[in-house]
Amino acid sequence: MIGIRRQFLRFTTSLNEQKGQHAFVAVLQCFGRRGFSTTVKRNRRSSIPKGIGVRDKELPYWKRFLKGGYPLLLAPAVFTYLGFWQIQRLKWKTGIIDMLNERTNSDPIPLPEDLREIQDLEYHPIRVRGTFDHSREVVVSPKGRVESKNQAVMRGLQPNTEKNEMTHYGGWVVTPFKLSDRNTTILINRGWVPHSKIDPKKRQKGQVEGEVELVGLVKHAEKKSRYASSNMYTKTVKSDYEAVRFLVLDVDEIAHYLNTAPVCLSADADSTVEEGPVGGQTRVKVRNDHFSYILIWLSLAILTSYSWYKQFRVEPSSTALGAYIKRSQRAATLSSRLGEKQGMAKKPQ
16 A cells, blocks of 8 residues: 555656646656556556557567467357357257157058168057067066056056055066067067066956057167166066066067067057056157257357457547546646645644
């Protein structure tokens, strides 16, 4: 504080001594006594406009390039690129969602004669007729239950009165299905069962016998976990029933194990029978957060561009300079009046 007061007194004294000169010149001479050049350097806590007296043209090109802050323009450029890239991603993802909605809501079609065509029909409803081979069913677990339709839950397995088993983990029942119109066996994901009902003896009414007709969505293989050494394993439940289980729905692996065609249909909710697995367990949901990413990246681009402009490209205005000079003159006037009053007070009466 003492240094600031001395500087202010030196500043006011210089203004009084330099009568007839411009106040701004007096400011320069005042600061020049402290060893500064006649260039007014910008202080963030000062109201002196920046850029006054800076001789940028005398600097080398690379110094002017760095001093101008041009490398910092890389940040808004990258943010802008990411924003427009997310716009393209949003269009792409919207197209996928529209395609899936169109497929899942379309009318069921018969199973193609050439099963290789099934690769282009994922999530498309297929109508088939045949019989189940419950003796060779396997379980894909652990899996949570998807509540697709209330009527499917009401027709299927009900929660236990003592313990709500429907909220516990369970698995999908995958059963071989012999087609009636050809000598081909495919896989049907009948739906979800709780862990306590994996043993088929505990859901005898749900083991449909005879020829049935159902509609299912084409489901390709799920991604395997990179941390699992093997997808297939056996586990004995409390009823001493040794169930063959798979961690994920790997269609090719399960089809090879059961000696069926590599085609799997996930039965819809309407295929659910009394005390049987709850159908409609296929999630047709695509994550779409690209719009929020667009807002984030473009907002950062605007913010960084504005910050760069304010930092490196705002020129000193005459209004700001005039206001600074007026404040300096007003301070000098007040200082001189204060000195006169103090001098008069010291005179003997």
